[in-house]
Every structure is written in C-alpha cells, then in structure tokens.
Amino acid sequence: MNRNCRLSIDFILLSLCASISVFADPLPSWNDTAPKKSIEAFVEKVTTSGSPDFVPPAKRIAVFDNDGTLWAEQPMYFQALFIFDRIAQLAPDNPSWKTTEPFASVLKGDIQSALKGGEKSLIEMTMATHAGITTKEFEAAVTEWLATSRHEKTGRRYTEMVYQPMLELLDYLRAHGFKTFIVSGGGIEFMRPWVEQAYGIPPEQVVGSSIKTKYEVRDGIPAIVRLPEMNFIDDKEGKPVGINQHIGRRPILAAGNSDGDFQMLEWTSAGEGARLGLLIHHTDAKREWAYDRDSHIGRLEKGLDEAERRNWVVADMKADWKKIFRDLD
C-alpha cells in the first residue's frame, strides 16, 4: 500500500473520530468554566479544515510537564521518594553510607537534613541510586518500586495519583490528531517504564532529564550502562532545548504547573498561528494540595503574574475540575 492510500485512510479516520466526538462530552471531569471552553475553542479552530488557524495533523504537537501537571508532586517529587527508598534498599551493600551525608540522614529518616546540601546532595543521591546498573536493571527497579509503594497521604499507588481531567485532555487531543509528549524535569528513564500505561504516551514521546550512558558488550551480551554523570537537565531554559533536541518542531500546545515550565510555554506561545498555553494551578487543599508562590516544590509565581498578558489559560483545580485523581479500576 502506498503512502497516499495510507494518508487517505488516516484522513477518513480522523473525520470519523471528529464526528463521533460531537455526541459525547470529551472532558467530563472539567466543569463548564472558562478553561474548558478555551481548550475546546482552540482544538476546534486548529482542527477545522478551512479555518485560518488550521494546523495539519503532523504539526499538532502537544507537550505536558509531568510532576504537578499530569500527576501529583507533594509532599515531594515522587522520584525523590524513590531515591530515598532505594538508598534504604541499597544500604546493606554500602556500609559507609551510615556515616556519610546525605545518606546517613536519609537512613535515619531525616529527609530535611539530607536535603540541606541542596542540588549537590540531590545529584549525589541520584547518581548513587540511578547509575552503575544497566538500563534494564533500572527499569526493573522503578517498576518494582511503583508496584509495591503507596503514597503516605492518599494510600494510593503513585501511578493512581494521575489527574483524571488531564487523562481526558490527552485522549481528547489524540482523538483530534495531536501527538502528545511529556516534557519533564524528572528522569526520562524513571518515567518511561510506566507512562504508556498511565497516560497512553509511548517511551519515544518522553523528554526528560538524563544521565550519561555507555554501550557495552559483556560476555557477548550487549547492554546500556548508566554512568554517574549528568547528561541533560530538562527544566526551565532546558525545556525548549529538550523539545528541540527530541521533537525538532515547536509545539502548538504546552501545559505546565510551575515556573520550571515558563520557558516551555513561552517558546510554544511565540510560534506563528494559534497556540495554547495552559497552567494547572494547585488550589484545592482538601482534595489535593494548595500551593503556588511560596512552595518549595512546583513554585508558581512568574507564570501567575504573566498568564493574563500572555493569554495563557489558568486551570484552577478547585473551581475547574470535578474530579482530581483518576478513577480506580
């Protein structure tokens, strides 16, 4: 079958999907407030053939931050909790950790002291727990941790703390020919083992921070080994750089929740034609957490100050979302 035939069938498929979606609310967990209306208006104008804002399917790139945008991030990034648990797990093989900071504090359960060294400590703990093994071994460690751990406040698995309204948004966009990507400050290989099942986003559509790796053949068996050296930090100014490196074209939709996403929204919005910038504002202390300008995690200040001027949509979790977390099976 040639490419033209494939394209025609894809076109029929897209038209069919568009027709079906007329009949059901594609975003049932969103209240009928301004953010939902803005999202729907944007999708309609970029997908309506003949509209001056029409964007062909290949260019419908949508990027989503992960922590605090697609799943929760309190009381601390879940990857940090993985690091602490992994330090405890690896401690028997690393007896010196008992007397060496920041590991000693982690082993005593004193996370606050462990984090006193700032980014340097965090990177040191990341290297000690994420490097020196193959990518396959690391994937197994992440998968096992997610299967056996529960969030201290909700009692849910971490992968059950993904936001139902955002799952609907991802599905809605894909049904309209968008390609959805994660662009996160979190570790790319920490996300890849579970995001396909959780969000329907395949590993090749994940952009994140990474450490260097090396190809090795041991006893005839090739492996990719993780090295204790940072490769790329996909945060703030790094996000447009990561998007350019991995995707190679500018998104038309970007969603985030913190000032770490500012440049990603700025870069997206500055493209020609219709663009949508979306900020998730954590305002619901009862159903989730309420935090913004003064938070140690997911701090959102510049984004709130500039959203109106930049025509970014701010979704207020308390006012705009009927549900927070995904329905449990």
Added chain:
Amino acid sequence: MNRNCRLSIDFILLSLCASISVFADPLPSWNDTAPKKSIEAFVEKVTTSGSPDFVPPAKRIAVFDNDGTLWAEQPMYFQALFIFDRIAQLAPDNPSWKTTEPFASVLKGDIQSALKGGEKSLIEMTMATHAGITTKEFEAAVTEWLATSRHEKTGRRYTEMVYQPMLELLDYLRAHGFKTFIVSGGGIEFMRPWVEQAYGIPPEQVVGSSIKTKYEVRDGIPAIVRLPEMNFIDDKEGKPVGINQHIGRRPILAAGNSDGDFQMLEWTSAGEGARLGLLIHHTDAKREWAYDRDSHIGRLEKGLDEAERRNWVVADMKADWKKIFRDLD
C-alpha cells in the same frame, strides 16, 4: 472518543492495510532474491496475530541509518559538501579564513588538504558553519542549499539520490504498523528539514549527531541558538546510546550499510524474539558506486565478516535491486 475506540479503529485500519497489500507487490524495486524474501517473512511473522513471533504495533520500531542506507554518500557525505559550500558562502564575512587552515584549502577547492587534519579539522569546519545562528536560520540554510545544489556525478538534487527500494521498504513497514526512525551519524538538524518529505519520517523520529544549543530571549522574541560545542556523536557505540536516549525501547529491525552501524544492528539483534538486521552492500559501480572494506566513506568490513554468523541479511545493490534512485517526478 476514548482510547479504546481509537485503538479499535487503528486495528481495523491495520487489518485493512494488510488485506490491501496482499494484492500488490509492496517491494516492486526489489528482485525476488533472498533479501526480499527474508524481509517479507520477517514482517509476516511479527505482524501475524497468534504467531509465536507476534509483536504488538507499539513495539514495532524500525531504525535506519541515513548516509549510504537511505541516500547516497559518495564521493563524500553530502553534509560535508554542504559544509564546503557554506564556507565559500560565509568567506566574505570571515576574511581570516583565506590564510587559516583548513578553511584556506577549502576556499582553494583543495578538499584533500582541508581534510588532512582529520576529525579535528572536520569538527572545526562544522562549528564554523553550523553554530552561532538560531535553529531557524540553520534550517533555512539547509533548505536553500538542497534546493539549489546538484550532485556532480548524477546531476540530481541530493534529495533525489534517495534509494527507491528503501522508500518502498519504509512504506511497507509503516503499512504494517511499524514506526520508522532514522538513526544517523549525520547532524540531526541537517536532516530534519527534508526527511519528512523525502522519506515520510517526521522530525521527532530522527536521531543524529548534535551540537549544544541554548534558549535565549532577545527583544522579547525567544530563539534556540546553536553553540560551537559538540553535544552527541551518534555513530558506532553512540547509536545504541542515541536509540535509548530518543526512543527508549529496543528496535526489532535495524538497517545500515557500514561498520558505523555495527553496534546498532548488534543491539537490535540481541533483543528477545524475532529481529531483523539488514546491511546494504554497495556493489554497483555502474548505477551507483562499489565500495566496502577499503572505502574512506561507509567502510564495511566487520559487518560483512560477521553477517552470516549473526543472521543479518545482506542486500547486494547490484543483484537485489531493480532500481537504485527514486523515480523523478
């Protein structure tokens, strides 16, 4: 529309495509020799539901080297020819080049002397011609060069020197649910402006060598600026590393033509289940070029020595391909 609906429609689409392709030869430019049969047998077994070798569509990742595999690479990588032309173009703004090597030799048309400095000279020339501008400016330079240059031997545009049998293979694989990627030692941003039109491969499915970039906002307008520093070399051991970084899963099919592709084929073949490694052997001095063990470009020695033992398919361009270059419009 929910994801299940989309998946069902995709399934119907794939089945439909498979049915259509029964009636026409999907690889008309391949002779009915062993390589074509091996490719068809592989695709049939990984796409036949119920087959012990069945691979679900999401895992049907196929990776292709570019230079010498999808398009020609003689008398020199086309990106090198772009570099030399760009040095001539930028020379008026860089008067010191007239007396500084390797630039002086390039300006005299003495490429052999310019390349005497080996990799160091080549990187120096790459930086001088690829960095210091925005990604948008670089894309424009590549696009303009491709539109206005012709190959000295064939008189064709470089993008007309893509291999017809490989275009058919890419289409055939995509019609069977494969996702096709380029994994090339060439510059990722040198390829992205034209590979979608030439091969049907979108920019986000291109893995390549890269220089570092930086996000900047000048007078309120954000841009990504190319820096004179290597970021990643996607060749030899770098290919599995680049695949892991960008794609995050192991391919089930890899095609290359030189020992720079050896590790990519090795990594692909070492995965569980059915795998296909394909080497394109340049044997046709009349219709293209004949070169392998002693070539300064696209040297193929280890691959030829080990192909049989590793069950890699070697396509002999002279014996197995009816056509070489793509049909001109």
